[in-house]
Amino acid sequence: MTEDFKRPNPDELLARLQSEEAHAKRGKLKIFLGYVAGVGKTYAMLEAAHERRDEGVDVVVGYVETHGRKETEGLLSGLEVIPRHETEYRGIRLTEMDLDAVIERHPQIVLVDELAHTNNPGSRHPKRYQDVEEILNAGIDVYSTVNIQHLESLSDVVQQITGVSVREKIPDRVIDEADEIELIDLPTDELLKRLKDGKVYISDQAMRALQKFFREGNLTALRELSLRRAADRVDSQMLSYMQRKAIAGPWPAGDRILVCISSHPMGERLIRSGRRLADELNAEWYVLFVETPQHLHMPVENRIRVQRFLNLAEELGAKVDSVSGNSVAETVLNFAREHNVTKIVAGKPLRSRWYELLRGSVIDQIIRNSGTIDVHVVSDVAPTIPMEKPKKELTYKALWRYGLSILLLIGVTVFGKIIFRFLDPTNLIMVYLLAVVISAVYLGRGPAILASVISVLVFDFFFINPIFSFTVNDTQYLLTFFGLLIVGLIISNSAALLRDQVNALRNKERQAQVFLTLSHELTGAVSLDQVVEIATRSISSILDSKSVILLPEKGNLVSKFSSEGLSLDENELAMAEWSYKHAQSAGQGTDTLPAAAMRFVPLRTTHGSIGVIGIKPDGTGNTLTSEKRMILEGLSHFIAQAVERVNLVDAATQSEMLRNTEKLQSALLNSISHELRTPLASITGVLTSLGESEKSPKLSRRLDTRTKIELLDSATDQARQLNLLVENLLNMTRLEAGSVRLNIGLCDLQDLVGSVVQQFTTRLMDHPLDLEIPDDLPIINCDAIFIAQVISNLLDNACKYSPSGSPITIGVTRKPEDIEIFIRDQGIGIPESELGKVFSKFYRGSQHNNTTGTGLGLSICKGIVEAHGGWIRAEKNPDQGMTFRFSLPCKIGQEGRNE
Structure with a gap:
């Protein structure tokens, strides 16, 4: 078997593979x-x-x-x-x-x-x-x-x-x-x-x-x-x-069919005719509704009918679109040319000849300008439901506009009487036309038409002989009256049409502005709560509806943010769950519980459904139009991307924290394994020696009392180091978890420094200690245990990294706002390039490789001091060694107590 093989388009191949995967x-x-x-x-x-x-x-x-x-x-x-x-x-x-x-x-x-x-x-x-x-x-x-x-x-x-x-x-x-x-x-x-x-x-x-x-x-x-x-x-x-299989066939390029509908009841027949024609031609087909500025005043019943037509078209497999335009025929033909449509299906309602002469025929305009596009006309032969006429009720505001129009004509007439003797009567027509234009621009179509009719009557009554009579001596004035009336009506209608167009553009501009604002706000949102609040507010503004956003939490959908006064009952929550699980819209206007008051739209991403938007339309009719449904679908994708972005950022943050925690755990284990082993081995050795000496008289005679005291002092010193290590580990865990709570109380720094020095008696035997502590230090507020830990860590560092016999200085300086405490040594110091890293976790200087330590002590000092509202820094001495200096506020407020 031979087949005319053609290499498939890569995009088409990918789309087909994705479709087959979903279908499988x-x-x-x-x-x-x-x-x-x-x-x-x-x-x-x-x-x-x-x-x-x-x-x-x-x-x-x-x-x-x-x-x-x-x-x-x-x-x-x-x-x-x-x-x-x-x-x-x-x-x-x-x-x-x-x-x-x-x-x-x-x-x-x-x-x-x-x-x-x-x-x-x-x-x-x-x-x-x-x-x-x-x-x-x-x-x-x-x-x-x-x-x-x-x-x-x-x-x-x-x-x-x-x-x-x-x-x-x-x-x-x-x-x-x-x-x-x-x-x-x-x-x-x-x-x-x-x-x-x-x-x-x-x-x-x-x-x-x-x-x-x-x-x-x-x-x-x-x-x-x-x-x-x-x-x-x-x-x-x-x-x-x-x-x-990418087999080249004999078929030509496929037809495309466009069905044009309006609010006329014959829309169903048009859609079904279009579907049958599409089936016969194996053609792609569209259903289009053109919304002109006049549709702003369309009755609710007609809007509902249009929505029903569009729903039917979707069910029959059409691609549905609703566009705005000033001319129906021009908009339809532009759409047809943009989408390569070959055939247009349109209806011709049964209307009188006078109606078509006065208002024109859309189908005739389409046929006249269609060019190579075929036009199929479906006649309105079947009995149809009569069209609903807008029910206009004169409100107080409308009556006031009509009254202003009459007052404007009275003013023009008075002005005309004043200048009448200086002008020819026909020139006064321009003054009345000006009144008609003002009425049309500022008061609307109705007042402008009233002004057109009354201006003719007033002009005849007050300015044309015989005055104060509607009789006309010169028949030429009849033509003038007719011209004034026609021009006035044209001006009023044109101005009203322009007003409707401006209002439509303002609505579009408002929606575009809201979309732009939503884009900027969602881009700047850093938390999920901010995203859902911004999204809910924008949806309500754009769609004139109450809205709610539900996101999964512990296996259940939870309302994250909703419009004021909107709450969901059990049935609506069940609808939202169904929409989320099936990634399909549910509720009003859908195939699932279409009679419901709310509509739920899933927030879909490439990874599936991540939440649900709920909409409850406000206003008359309480239904979402096709245009608003398309806007809602676009908003749902937009919001879904923002929610997914925040979720990914949170996931990345959590992942980074997890990696840091794992790194901390690994470093702690590596460090602790050695740091714990050394003092434990020393303590075990001392206890073993003392124990064996008690059991063996010969060995007991070799260990005199002085030697035993030295061994016990060594074990005690190792135990203190072990205790310091454990305290550092516990404090680092608290700092990482953010659970450090200070027990603030009155503290005497002289006593505090003295107690720490006493713990280092053995280790300071090789280092002369200088204390520079003034006698007039005030009693400060701090957590004595934590500050003692800071001084212990700094003093431990000084002992470790200073040569034997070098002095160590502990000093306290009183400042106007705080107290500064420093520990100075004459050790090997820290290179200038590493001063910025000295308070980082696990930092151990490049020159300290032979010295034991976890690298946590200085990091813990920084966390404790900053929790007190102070600062800590490392300074190189002019000659040799380092000075570690930290501050404590003289008075710590409530904020410090609660950290």
Whole structure:
């Protein structure tokens, strides 16, 4: 076999691989498609289920309706049936498929009959196909059945064929996205015979069906529809295969179809016509609604109708868009050219010739300027719901504007009377036109039209002979009056249109400004609380809604921030949980609990759902328009990125802290293993020697009393060093954990220094000690134990790094605001380049490699002194050695006590 091979586009290949990966995690849907009830769809589904069960596949029945047919009931035997869920509605017990039980049971295949079925009130989803989608998302394969008349795009065709309006419908995308479709076909003669034999309905129902829906002509037409739909499905599979394998085909560039809708009730017919045309041409299709400045005053009922049309288009698989423009025809054609549209589908409502002459025809403008784009016109032949007219009520503010317009004309008339004798009457027309312009710009369309009409009457009454009469002697003035009226009306209408355009631009500018502000604020937010607060405030401002953001915490969704007065009940929390777990929108205007007052949108990232936004629209209608829904989707992605960024920063911070902790633990273990071993070995050696001397008289005579005292002093000194090491470790742990709490009290520095020096008596025997402590030192407030620890660490350093016989000085200096304490030695010192590191954890000078120590002492000193509100620094002596100096405030306030 030879195929014209073409290397696939890398981007397309990546997108296909990602799609296949996502599809692999989802369950497979097989639909048994028939053209009418009784052709054997359920029977064929049950037979297929038995075949799979015999192959060892786990198959259960989620919901099967036998309609009392014995053959079908017989096939149910041997299959596990999930018990149905019972609910009560208006005193009646109703049963429905138990969706949660099916998902919990998690078989390999579940049978769900009657895909187009409408669920009982109170169910999680209004339609059964939505239950099936949730089962598929759980990774369970589904076998289901449906008749051709239940497809949304064919409902009006079926109604024309059969005269019956089909209420239970499914979106065409359900068929399009099915993994396998098996057409269950039966010749019409055999079906009619089965019907007469009572194998489809009982006798009375069968007779009624034969007389109405099951007429031979109806069945033939429905059978043709099902065969065509199945053929289209096979054709689309073939095209998909060729595209997937990059096989060059003979097809030209595909058509693109654009369906234009308005608030007119014929929108549904336009959308279904567009869907059928797209199916016939295998074309991509769009549905577009153009919002002009006049739509700012659209009644709520019409807005709801437009939203319903857009929802229907989405269900039928269209790409939906809503754009703003001053001219509908111009905006439609610009959109068509930008998206390479080849065919436009538009409607032509039944309107009078006068209406089109005065207002113009959008469809005529589109045809006139369409160029090479084909235009398909759908006429309004079916009876439609009359259009809602805006109900205008004159408020006090509106009456005041009309009153101002009349006052303006009175002023112009008085002014005209004053200058009348200096001007020709026709020149006064400009003054009245000025009044009309002022009314149009500042008071609105209505007052401007009133000013146009009244200005003609006033001009005639007060300035045209005969004065104070509406009679006109010179007929030429009639043309003047007519011109004044027409110009006034044009000016008032143009000014009002300009005002609407300005208002629309202001709304867009306000939204853009809020988006820009949101971007800047989210970029500057450093904590999760800041992000959710900024996001909630911005959502409420942009969408005129109350909002809440919920994020996962310990396995449950928790409200992090919400608009004032908004609280969630149990049902709304359950909706939010569902939206979070399934990464799908739920609530108002969705397929899941669409009648709810709130809408929940997941915060989706590449790693899945990380939270949920909840919206409760304010104002009349309490519904989210298509434009606001698109804005909300954009905001959700924007906010999700900000939340993920903060989470990643927090995770990186935690990871860095963990690495530092592990480093600290490793360094401590390495250091402690030696530092603990040395004093413990010395103490153990002393105790062993003393113990053996007591047991052996010969050895006891060799260890005189003086030697024993020296050994005990050595052990005591090693124990003190060990105690100092343990204290340092404990203090470092507290400092790292931020749990150091100072026990502030009165302290005499002379006594404190003396007690520390006494502990170092043995080690200071090789170092002359100088004390420079004035007698008039004040009593200070400090934690005596911690300050003693600081002095001990500094004195220990001085002893370690000073040569034997060199002096050590401990001094105290009184300053106006604080007390300075210093320890000076004559040791080897610290290089200038390392002075900045001396108080870092684990710092040990490059010249001190032969000296024991953990490198924690100075770091602990810094933490303790700063906790007291003081400072500490290391200074090189002019001649030799180092001076460590730290300060303590003379009085420590409450802040120091609570650290």
